[in-house]
């Protein structure tokens with residue numbers, strides 16, 4: 458049987474779930490349009506660039522996508538994820554015996570955190586000076602694979618691609634286009650069968666570059682926004698930590714979400730809006746406060762006290778706002794507005 462590429466595996470996984478009327482992105486909350494766009498990109502086998510503010514589920518969806526993949530068989534101690542039937546990398550060549558291992562779908566995921574210090578070698582690997590001395594610089598075994606080679610047959614998740622220097626971004630182009638990396642100085646092409654899910658925060662702060670045009674042309678861009686109110690309540694219910702010994706009712710979930718949603722209605726006053734992560738934090742800290750006061754039940758006052766702390770640390774009041782010197786007053790206005798939700 459011919460071996461399926463990662464894209465074929467992903468497409469089959471998505472389509473078989475759709476055929477069974479299951480949601481392939483179960484656990485990620487967004488509107489129908491966004492869901493359909495993401496699935497269409499993946500079924501077409503294209504690379505995905507998710508754009509949106511922090512804390513709205515971009516990493517979550519990337520992990521859910523990777524977990525769709527079936528388990529893969531590969532070779533033990535092979536950093537290039539060779540097929541057991543065709544071991545061809547520097548790690549496998551010369552091995553007398555190949556030991557097969559199975560990697561679960563959820564682990565077919567390599568994460569790269571974009572940063573201004575990221576060098577092409579971080580992605581593409583480099584010569585190991587010690588091994589090069591020992592084996593000679595022409596020996597492929599002296600080469601340490603980078604994240605990209607390790608991503609063979611896995612999904613690569615690049616967080617904050619826009620913070621990666623353009624020179625490093627450009628080294629990705631060949632991989633995205635041809636699925637091959639040329640290992641510099643060696644007569645060795647390494648196959649990289651991967652699909653990239655990257656994120657970009659378009660309203661990003663200082664230090665960010667843009668994703669270069671050559672690179673962004675190779676991605677399908679999808680904008681992700683804040684989830685709807687009811688969805689955000691479900692996110693808190695599903696992912697919010699519960700603290701033992703104290704009860705948090707449905708009203709507590711809703712009030713936590715109402716407060717961040719009230720803040721998001723003031724984009725003119727705020728340079729940075731509170732994310733879903735902020736709602737989660739309010740929900741969890743409201744429970745801690747109640748617990749510290751030995752209360753059996755989280756009350757509205759606990760939620761508001763937690764919200765004051767969480768918002769104080771996260772809101773960036775715009776310098777043009779009437780509240781620019783009065784953050785406390787703005788926080789009270791937000792909490793008050795949430796009471797009327």
Ligand SMILES: Nc1ncnc2c1ncn2[C@@H]1O[C@H](COP(=O)(O)OP(=O)(O)OP(=O)(O)O)[C@@H](O)[C@H]1O
Pocket residue numbers: 484485486487510511512513514515516517518616684692696733734737
């Ligand atoms: N749309 C969503 N669907 C499901 N969970 C979400 C969603 N948005 C946020 N969350 C929850 O909020 C937390 C933060 O989400 P996540 O880390 O995926 O955000 P992110 O967009 O990757 O943030 P950042 O840009 O800071 O990396 C997680 O616990 C996640 O479960």
Ligand SMILES: [Mg+2]
Pocket residue numbers: 515516517616
């Ligand atoms: Mg993230």
Ligand SMILES: [Zn+2]
Pocket residue numbers: 532535536537538539544545546547548549550
């Ligand atoms: Zn190998």
